[in-house]
Amino acid sequence: MSQFLLVLVSGVASGAVYGLIGLGLVIIYRATDVVNFAMASLATLGLYVAVSLRDQGVATVLGIVAAVTITVVAGLLVRETVIRPLGQGQLFSALVVTMGVSLVVENIASSVWGDEPKSFPNLVNGTVSWSGAALPVQSLVTIAVAAVAMAVVGYLFARTTLGSAMRAVAENAETARVVGLGAQRLARIAWALGLGLAALAACLYAPRSGLVPTALVAPLFRAFAGIFLGGLTSMYGAVVGGLTVGVLDNLAANYASASLRDTFVFSFTVLVLLIRPQGIFGTRTFQRV
Amino acid sequence: MFRTMRKFRRAAGTTAVLAVVALTANACAEQDSAGAGGDSSEIHIGAWLPTTGATASYGVPQKAGAEAYFKMINASGGINGRKVRWTVKDNAADPQQTVQIARELVGQDKVVAIVNANGTSQAEAAFPFVLNQSKVPILNEVGGNESWFKPPRPGLFGTQTLYEDQAAAIAAWTVQDGAKKVLVVHSDPAAFVNVAKQVEPVAKKLDPSVEVDRLTVKYQTTDYTPVISKVKAAKTQAVILILTSPEAAAFLKEAKLQGLSLPTYAYAPVAAESTVSLAKDAAEGLKAVQLVKAPSDSDPAVKEFRTAMAKYEPGQTAGFLALWGWSNAKVFAEIVKTIKGPVTADAIDKAYEKATKVDTGVSPVMNFSPSNHLGTRSVQRVVVKDGVWTSQGDFYTPPKRG
Numbered sequence: 207m208s209q210f211l212l213v214l215v216s217g218v219a220s221g222a223v224y225g226l227i228g229l230g231l232v233i234i235y236r237a238t239d240v241v242n243f244a245m246a247s248l249a250t251l252g253l254y255v256a257v258s259l260r261d262q263g264v265a266t267v268l269g270i271v272a273a274v275t276i277t278v279v280a281g282l283l284v285r286e287t288v289i290r291p292l293g294q295g296q297l298f299s300a301l302v303v304t305m306g307v308s309l310v311v312e313n314i315a316s317s318v319w320g321d322e323p324k325s326f327p328n329l330v331n332g333t334v335s336w337s338g339a340a341l342p343v344q345s346l347v348t349i350a351v352a353a354v355a356m357a358v359v360g361y362l363f364a365r366t367t368l369g370s371a372m373r374a375v376a377e378n379a380e381t382a383r384v385v386g387l388g389a390q391r392l393a394r395i396a397w398a399l400g401l402g403l404a405a406l407a408a409c410l411y412a413p414r415s416g417l418v419p420t421a422l423v424a425p426l427f428r429a430f431a432g433i434f435l436g437g438l439t440s441m442y443g444a445v446v447g448g449l450t451v452g453v454l455d456n457l458a459a460n461y462a463s464a465s466l467r468d469t470f471v472f473s474f475t476v477l478v479l480l481i482r483p484q485g486i487f488g489t490r491t492f493q494r495v
Numbered sequence: 496m497f498r499t500m501r502k503f504r505r506a507a508g509t510t511a512v513l514a515v516v517a518l519t520a521n522a523c524a525e526q527d528s529a530g531a532g533g534d535s536s537e538i539h540i541g542a543w544l545p546t547t548g549a550t551a552s553y554g555v556p557q558k559a560g561a562e563a564y565f566k567m568i569n570a571s572g573g574i575n576g577r578k579v580r581w582t583v584k585d586n587a588a589d590p591q592q593t594v595q596i597a598r599e600l601v602g603q604d605k606v607v608a609i610v611n612a613n614g615t616s617q618a619e620a621a622f623p624f625v626l627n628q629s630k631v632p633i634l635n636e637v638g639g640n641e642s643w644f645k646p647p648r649p650g651l652f653g654t655q656t657l658y659e660d661q662a663a664a665i666a667a668w669t670v671q672d673g674a675k676k677v678l679v680v681h682s683d684p685a686a687f688v689n690v691a692k693q694v695e696p697v698a699k700k701l702d703p704s705v706e707v708d709r710l711t712v713k714y715q716t717t718d719y720t721p722v723i724s725k726v727k728a729a730k731t732q733a734v735i736l737i738l739t740s741p742e743a744a745a746f747l748k749e750a751k752l753q754g755l756s757l758p759t760y761a762y763a764p765v766a767a768e769s770t771v772s773l774a775k776d777a778a779e780g781l782k783a784v785q786l787v788k789a790p791s792d793s794d795p796a797v798k799e800f801r802t803a804m805a806k807y808e809p810g811q812t813a814g815f816l817a818l819w820g821w822s823n824a825k826v827f828a829e830i831v832k833t834i835k836g837p838v839t840a841d842a843i844d845k846a847y848e849k850a851t852k853v854d855t856g857v858s859p860v861m862n863f864s865p866s867n868h869l870g871t872r873s874v875q876r877v878v879v880k881d882g883v884w885t886s887q888g889d890f891y892t893p894p895k896r897g
Binding site: 209212213216217220313316317320321322323324325333340342411414415416418420424455456457459460463464465466467468 | 547548549550551552555683710711712713715716717718720721722724725727728740741744745748752753754768769772773775
């Protein structure tokens with residue numbers, strides 16, 4: 207039982223990270239029709255800044271704030287300079303551009319900070335004993351921070367005027383403009399929010415993985431699996447999908463095979479998509495011929 | 496008058512054309528006489544190294560270590576009065592790019608040998624052009640496998656103890672430490688699996704009662720919680736890690752969190768500074784084998800390395816990877832020193848085949864022969880003590896495998 211609890215908590219912590227990244231991807235996608243592949247590398251850039259600040263003696267929490275800020279600023283810069291000029295609805299062009307940006311940012315990080323793995327500090331050290339299992343406090347903090355961030359995003363979209371406006375833009379940018387909502391301003395806010403969530407997720411993930419320029423490629427990959435599982439257009443879907451991927455991944459590694467964890471997770475995802483192509487929470491769209 | 500002028504112009508034109516042809520021919524002849532490897536005052540060698548991309552963390556320090564050595568010997572007059580010119584080109588660990596670089600180094604730069612390059616598949620992509628077609632030797636490559644040296648190939652010489660022999664050395668170490676039940680935790684790509692498979696036969700050869708199991712882990716796993724659970728359930732007495740450095744660090748951290756305290760051993764890729772910096776105190780007591788002595792050693796040869804690194808490559812850490820590069824450069828220099836006359840590809844090839852007892856002071860003593868192109872099977876045992884890799888004893892040669 208204690209072993210199951212340990213594996214479950216660890217899986218939920220990993221899933222929370224995938225969920226946060228997935229949520230960021232969905233927010234940006236819904237607001238601007240951009241699948242942002244550069245999100246992970248931009249968040250890595252923020253992490254490197256946080257590590258540099260830590261090396262200068264700055265507190266970890268302030269480093270995390272700096273990481274989020276840098277990621278958001280860099281992301282907005284990317285949007286304004288290379289994504290916005292493409293125009294609305296250029297899904298595939300934008301996809302390719304964000305892939306290119308991702309490679310450029312990885313190379314910049316590699317040139318400035320090198321490729322040698324760097325450690326990123328835990329927010330909290332130690333373990334808590336529960337039902338005979340020594341649960342890492344860092345995992346519990348990861349779950350709590352991610353839960354709070356998700357709750358704030360949920361509140362923002364459900365209960366505020368800004369959230370309503372962003373949902374309106376997601377439904378139809380042209381209509382939103384007609385009724386007086388600034389689509390570009392809302393798009394910038396969506397990018398900032400999405401990238402902020404990704405940076406936060408990166409700060410929660412990095413203590414476990416260490417930091418190299420490509421450190422966030424694996425969680426981005428799993429976050430994509432999560433959003434396809436949950437439904438590309440659903441924010442709930444992104445969170446639930448991410449959590450499902452994290453938990454299944456760990457359970458498969460523990461009870462099936464540590465080398466087949468991805469196979470298990472992605473087989474499950476494919477199975478779900480075969481039965482429900484729009485994902486668990488996604489909405490099926492129809493086009494009039 | 497006009498006819499005379501025309502004749503004069505024609506003669507002048509012919510003379511000019513002949514002069515150009517003669518000068519060109521002379522220039523070509525001069526270029527050829529300089530021959531491969533530069534003029535008689537220098538030895539021109541080359542290498543492909545990943546100084547950008549995913550494996551740049553290996554290529555950059557490896558380059559720095561060799562650069563430091565070559566700068567040091569050039570400052571003291573070079574090899575038998577000849578300066579070493581080492582041209583390094585970035586292949587970003589890409590085999591196709593490596594072939595292109597090989598053509599540049601051999602065809603345009605006219606290097607006499609490829610020395611201290613990096614990468615198994617990268618070198619293999621360049622073998623047909625460099626070794627077979629151009630007859631330029633590839634020396635002291637970081638990487639390689641058993642098939643490179645059995646049977647020996649003309650022009651291919653190695654200085655790195657094979658990963659399979661490293662596994663044999665770890666197996667012997669666990670048995671010597673008294674472990675009766677050993678678990679090998681390894682990543683799933685074939686390169687890791689093949690190494691992990693070498694542990695059991697050697698362990699059983701030394702002690703038939705030893706039980707060896709293997710646990711395969713998905714490559715680049717960062718969450719080791721389920722893996723540690725499995726290790727605990729296996730009730731093993733020792734663990735051997737055939738993983739990358741970040742994976743091993745993740746294993747060690749999770750083991751510490753879950754209160755798993757077992758003697759843990761690893762092969763050379765784990766015996767890196769990054770393992771200690773990532774795992775911090777969880778790495779304390781980790782045992783591993785290395786190709787060279789620990790860079791922190793008080794040995795004079797290692798001190799010389801640290802001094803040269805501080806002087807010639809001040810921006811780089813004097814760590815294990817830099818010491819690999821240093822050692823490879825030094826082996827090359829020690830062998831080339833024995834060449835009387837022009838330093839050509841053929842002369843280097845012959846010198847390597849005759850080279851015995853090549854002692855760099857930082858790596859095992861190398862012995863080559865026409866039937867043995869791999870200089871050593873030995874390793875250095877190292878242990879993390881107070882957060883620093885420390886050498887334990889002298890170089891150790893594992894029992895023969897198979």
